[in-house]
Amino acid sequence: MAHLRALRQELLTTSIEPSGDRARSGLTAPQVSLIRSLVTEGSATVTELARRLSLSHSTTSGIVDRLQARGLVTREADPHDRRYTRVRVTEPVHGYTRELSEGPYGRLTAALEAASPAERKAVLDGLETLRALLAR
Secondary structure: OHHHHHHHHHHHOOOOOOOOOOOOOOOOHHHHHHHHHHHHHOOEOHHHHHHHHOOOHHHHHHHHHHHHHOOOEEEEEOOOOOOOEEEEEOHHHHHHHHHHHHHHHHHHHHHHHHOOHHHHHHHHHHHHHHHHHHHO
16 A cells, blocks of 8 residues: 555656755745746746736845756846846746646656666556456
């Protein structure tokens, strides 16, 4: 039963951290709001983010600094006007949002696709054995 509980928990857990650490992310509500804004509305300057979130520029800049230190956002020069810097989410954040939208089956499918043929066979054999035992 411990294995089944652990498997269920692993399938239902996603990670926003670049390290893949599935432990509690520890993000604050304003950090989550900023990330959500970037994911749903796209990249923005700190000033635009401050307006979106109804926060001061300095508070928003501090939030961006902390998220950038964690590898969750980057600052890049605006390609159309290099005087401005735009904030974007990093690939781990995009992966996290994909994981959320795909749900546990997406993670399971990805794990099985990455497995070797021998590992897939071992999983299949184990599941078939478990189903046979439960059918008795």
